[in-house]
Amino acid sequence: MSTDEKDRFFKLSLAQWSLHRAIGNDKLDPLDFAEKAKEMGFEGIEYVSGLYTKKLESMGMEALLEVLKAKSEEHGVExxxxxxxxxxxxxxxxxxxxNQAVENHKKWVDAxxxxxxxxxxxxxxxxxNEEDWIANATVGLKQLAEYGQSKGINVIVExxxxxxxxxxxxTRVIKNVNMDNCGTLPDFGNFCxxxxxxxxxxxxCIEEYDKYKGTEEMMPFAKGVSAKSYDFDDEGNExxxxxxxxLKIVKDAGYTGYVGVEFEGSNVSxxxxxxxxxxxxxxxGRELSK
Structure with missing residues (x-):
């Protein structure tokens, strides 16, 4: 299978959450994530902080990051x-x-x-409360985005x-923050x-936002896309x-970055x-790029 990105408008990354059961059951060492993603044909990887809790306890942040960086370089993934x-x-x-939450997140900006x-x-x-949430989210997000800006890192909300x-x-909150490095990560499936x-x-779920409308509204601010998936038919359709x-919504927004595979189903491995x-x-991607 060719994963040549020239025949599609986006690059492919693997969200580590897709492997959270294997990692949780000690069937996959989270330090081997880059190798696994490369084997499966991915160009980029998306880490999940919580899947490194045990490693952080045993190794510390600095040693962990050095290993992860070396592994990503060894296997040629971004x-x-x-x-x-x-x-x-x-x-x-x-x-x-x-404020404590902002401080807690700063080490991950550094990472x-x-x-x-x-x-x-x-x-x-x-x-x-809706209005309270908008006000508080704006303050907290802006504080963290300002720190992110000092490191050249985007802070994006899923x-x-x-x-x-x-x-x-x-998107009101994102507009309120009004910083170039503050954006969204639309997830196809998380609109409950x-x-x-x-x-x-x-x-x-008893109240859900329209997934397609929501993705369309978030795409102008998107710095990543999570392609959530749950179940497939015999033809390979979700x-x-x-x-x-x-994918048409994503393409119409002019997005050309990474689309991350985030499988959450249970009917197949x-x-x-x-x-x-x-x-x-x-x-x-190929069909839309013709």
């Missing part, structure tokens, strides 16, 4: 971004809590800079539950705003999402799901 979780709420109503990534992906969860999955509100459990994850429609998503993106 370090694209780091997805940051568990470092506090950048949209918290409490100023002290919000991205060291690895040669262009961005870190952050979350904006925050309060239940639609990742709660108000952040309301693309109209999220409310679940019956009241949590950001798990359980049934059955829960209209991939041709998504992680590797098979990654391959199916990769091949579908290449197929549609």
């Amino acid at each position: 370090n694209v971004l780091i997805m940051i979780d568990g470092e506090g709420d950048l949209a918290a109503a409490d100023e002290k809590e919000r 991205a800079d060291f690895l040669g990534c262009h961005s870190i992906r952050v979350n904006l969860f925050g309060s239940d 639609n990742h539950g709660g108000f952040s999955s309301n693309a109209a509100l999220l 705003m409310k679940r019956d459990s009241g949590e950001n994850w798990g359980e049934n 059955t829960t999402l209209d991939y041709p429609r998504f 992680e590797e098979k799901g990654i391959e199916l998503t990769r091949d579908l993106l290449i197929k549609i």
